[in-house]
Amino acid sequence: MTRSEENYIKAIFHLGGNTPTLVATNAIAEQMETKPSSVTDMAKKLADKGFLNYQPYQGVSLTDFGIKTALSIIRKHRLWEVFLVRKLDFSWDEVHEVAEQLEHIKSEKLIDKLDELLDFPKYDPHGDPIPTKDGIFLERDKQLLSELPINTKGVCVGVKDTSSAFLKFLDKYNIALGKTIEVLEREDFDESLHIKMEGKELQISHQIASNLYVKKND
Amino acid sequence: MTRSEENYIKAIFHLGGNTPTLVATNAIAEQMETKPSSVTDMAKKLADKGFLNYQPYQGVSLTDFGIKTALSIIRKHRLWEVFLVRKLDFSWDEVHEVAEQLEHIKSEKLIDKLDELLDFPKYDPHGDPIPTKDGIFLERDKQLLSELPINTKGVCVGVKDTSSAFLKFLDKYNIALGKTIEVLEREDFDESLHIKMEGKELQISHQIASNLYVKKND
């Protein structure tokens, strides 16, 4: 597996999930910041190698083997992100770029030992689940803050937008995973929310609320 | 800098050190397990980029910039080796292969934080010195065990042969860095040594003694 092949498989997984949906050539090209013609070439190669099914003009879908491969790369990516935050004091907006490189290191022992060092974390610093060694991958029960009803509370469990800009914005307002947020009021005009967090009230735009995942309190 | 360029620079440094000696094309090819013609191509490219001086038919020598680059790669390699041994319980014969990959990860912050996590180690698991962030690189005061006079003691500080086979052999006989060895007798016939280590006497071949570095006791 070359680095490029791994990146394509990861991109296709992110676009199609484990569903048998066909992922379009253009969608992959956009995700990878490359050209559709390059995607076609790679699709043929990955199909030959058994990672995906390629239907010309229709799109591609990962095989079971392809999904397994994707999960292994995602596992590595997210474990390294946890390592960087917990052991090397990186902030959550700095880890992705480095994890993009580290995820391609080939050593099963390395990743198993890293998992152990970190005490088998279930989620990465952005709240995304970490697949287990045997490919078990459970999406967390969560919803967007923007969809939380008025006068209910939820715990921050993840972000949808993982851009550095958004993460730094959250840092600035002390919004972090694990904190409890109560929705006080929703403005009809611009869908902005009045929320309460750690006793303090603040107002956040729809753009923020629709990129923050919460788990509703039981 | 591509991964291939980095590997060439590291190989050239290992062959020539910081001396202005010319390193031969064939020597580089052998070290890199590639063909001389490939080395010539790369030598031209690296000379263009300012990493080395290339004298056709004579060989190459690293520029100051090339040496600085080599030291930075070696620093990364050795810090990762320390990490693998100290934090992930790798044994000293397993780390090199993984460090060969990790040394190419590009992030200054990563390596500085790793250095800090490991408490700024001076030597790697094989006793080789780790260059500092600003390129200071001191060879340790050491000699081969085979050159230690009779009835003198020395502390194991490094290995010359870093092959997995040799390192595992040392493990088997409990020979490890930090242990004190006394030379009791040298057989003229095969240059094998009678040594004493931790109260126990054993006999080791010249091949072993000439691949183990010790620091003579004052």
Place this chain on the structure above:
DNA sequence: ACAAATTTTTAGACGTCTCTAAATTCACTT
């Protein structure tokens, strides 16, 4: 149902890194 717009593929090319085979240069011996 057909024309237009969009998506996807094909064809041909380029940069990087590698190789083999052949030519050239160097170093050593006589």
Place this chain on the structure above:
DNA sequence: AAGTGAATTTAGAGACGTCTAAAAATTTGT
């Protein structure tokens, strides 16, 4: 000083991954 053998470079090609431009297939809209 010339000849021989080794080291090195050059020439030409292939694998990989990318691109642009053009062709083909599909989808969309009337």
